[in-house]
Amino acid sequence: MNNNAQHVTLKGSGVADVDIPVVGFGTWPLTGPECTASVTRALGLGYRHVDTAENYGNEAAVGLAVRDSGLAREDVFVTTKFNKDSHGDAATVRLSAERALERMDLDYLDLFLIHWPNPAQDLYVQTCESLVDLVGTGLVRSWGVSNFKPAQLQRVLDAGMVPPVNQVQVDPEHAQRGVERFNAASGVVTAAYSPLARGSEVLKLAELVDPADRVGRTPAQVALRWHIQQGRIVVPRSANEERQRQNLDLFDFALTEDEMARIDALDTGEGPRLDSDEFGH
Template identity: 55%
Template structure:
């Protein structure tokens, strides 16, 4: 494996590596989403993140087609809703998502929310494993699963490759991430730059940005990827897309990493996955 590939990707399962920086596409839709995806691929992105609930899988697929990129050179992640939380349902969800995207297979397919009141997320994960076994998807995972949810999946004898959760400097979720490390689960960070986060003005971020000649956003993304997290910031701007990708040519020191991690407020994620889901 090349040194560049090792620095810019993470291993999910045997033979499957995911680019650490991906393009988040929520809440873009229609032509905005198609145009942003086409330009992102032109700007060097090889990982695109979408979901059934975003309502933009068809537009994302259009952007991919416009880009002219070969399918095997792209990593596509999408997620399915609670309507499909059964073994057969997951296959139907795959067929619908793949059809909207215009692809024959998915690189990563996620349970979007556990919806524990339904009590069917373990069956959904078993259905995902079947899709991986038959080659319909290259890897599977979950999103917004708390340790209590993950324990039930692990107790069913499944290995969870990835859990996509809200992580940013103010919402560091240290206990959640510690559970991931303990069980070999790769962390995907959605909204990795926060939403209008005041932390961007913190000296822990502006100091390294000034010292390294980088933007605060690049410093935060480097904080994620240097710790092995997959980050999928949303951007429709060419300049910002390029900046978000350009985080592999510098490193933060252990002291700088710790200072950013110390911005953790203890605040929970914006949405509680025991009570919210779709």
């Protein structure tokens, strides 16, 4: 892998080599004018990938920022996710995409994700089939899943489909190595949400502070660089302009193998905050 590559190419069932910026701008829990202002600022700073979701309640605010950015639509990669009431057949999933586009006032989505597998309703495999069909309609350029465990992803693979991306919680203390290994072995790109360990004290640890001092960066930048050097897409969120700028400025320094190993050792082995066998919306 090129540690300074600023894009990853998504491949998978129905998807023909869609480039996604490695660093996205996360938008939860921003809403309304605050969300629009933050996304507008992020796009002005150079972000070209924005991550939202139906459940965040901010798709309209994100769409407004994208439309008013002055950037060509094809220069901004837009990801959103849909809820369990839109799982099912092709017509149901298409309607969900159309409604998302209506809320955002955009012509197409770059990436459309199943937000949670919701295994109790047992529709996520059919929903993946519907997403593959949707890619060819012009409404969606690529598709994927979020919060899928290996066993859940295996059912999709057994049905003959490879999701281009699986967006999951990954941070230095919750590395989810089993999930990431399974993703990689299956040809699925891992995207990390909450990449800076939301609400954690991890950014104060010497494993991040020491490399930050060496390269003249912040511990948060070191954590994000750790993700990138391991091949993950990251979607950090901040409403602060300086932190937004810092979170994007990751491509002119590198961590040593020893520094990477020290950060790897922070993994507690604990799973994500929410269990996708039990939680979903």
